[in-house]
Amino acid sequence: MNLTATALAQQPADGVAGWAADLVDTLGGPGAGLAIALENLFPPLPSEVILPLTGFAAGQGVLSLASALFWTTLGSVVGAVALYWIGVLFGRERMHALWGRLPLVKASDLVRTEEWFAKHGPKAVFLGRMVPIFRSLVSVPAGVERMPMPLFVMLTTLGSLIWNGVLVMAGYWLGDRWDVVETYVGLLSKIVLALVVVAVAAYVAVRVRGRGRTGGGRTGRRRAS
Incomplete structure (x- = not known):
């Protein structure tokens, strides 16, 4: 059975779905695993396309459901481990050096962020695997903060198994309507991205306002003297 021809009859053969389908057709479970590994390294590759498609492939007998979930x-x-090691190699000192060159931020901000991650890191790594976009990015601070590798792998495995399992099973149950999953998860991704943009904009506005007040206070003190 040619999965690309069957599952993607209404999709462009040269799109992400076509590429993922070719990998699964050619390599089976390892092909699905390779696609998801690349999705973690390059977040623009959508897991909401790759995972339901893999589930549909399992439903069509191209690979077993257990193989789809495992790979x-x-x-x-x-x-995730590759991104973790990027964080390790980048290191705390380089992170602080880069942070110091950024506008509107202070060294104390990064210190507080590190303290927050030290306190909530396990929760962030586990839940982050089920949040579009952040499921990739959360690995980098884990590496910078040197979270113990066994704990990182365990939390990543559990969180990823839940996220992957939901989307793979959705594709398995929906059959040739597997692409419906992309619509809803894609909407969730846009909502998350919008919330992040709003949060960053609010943070920058607060920082600019705070610096303005500090500057005004200094000017007033100089005039008084």
Whole structure:
């Protein structure tokens, strides 16, 4: 059975879905795992397309459901560990050096962020695997903060298994309507991105206002003297 021809009859053959379908057709479970590993490294690749498609492939007998879940979760862990090591190699000192060059931020802001991650890191890594966009990015601070690798792998595996399992099973149950999943998860991704943009904009506005007040206070003190 040619999954690309069957599952993607109404989709462009050269799109992400076509590329993922070709990988699954050619390599089976390892192909799905490779696609998800690359999705972790390059977040623009949508897991909401790759995972339901893999579930549909399992429903069509291209691979077993157990193989789909195993390989996609392994791919998630491999991609996350690669990003973790990027954080380790980048290191705390380089992070502080880069932070110091950024406008509107202070060294104390990064210190507070590190303290927050030290306190909530396990929760952030586990839940972050089920949040579009952040499921990739959360691995970097985990590496910078040197979260113990066994704990990182365990939390990543559990969180990824839940996320992958939901989307793979959705594709498995929906059959040739697997692409419906992309619509709803894609909407969730846009909402998350919008919330992040609003949060960053609010943070920048507060920082600018705070600096303005500080500058005004200094000017007033100089005039008084």
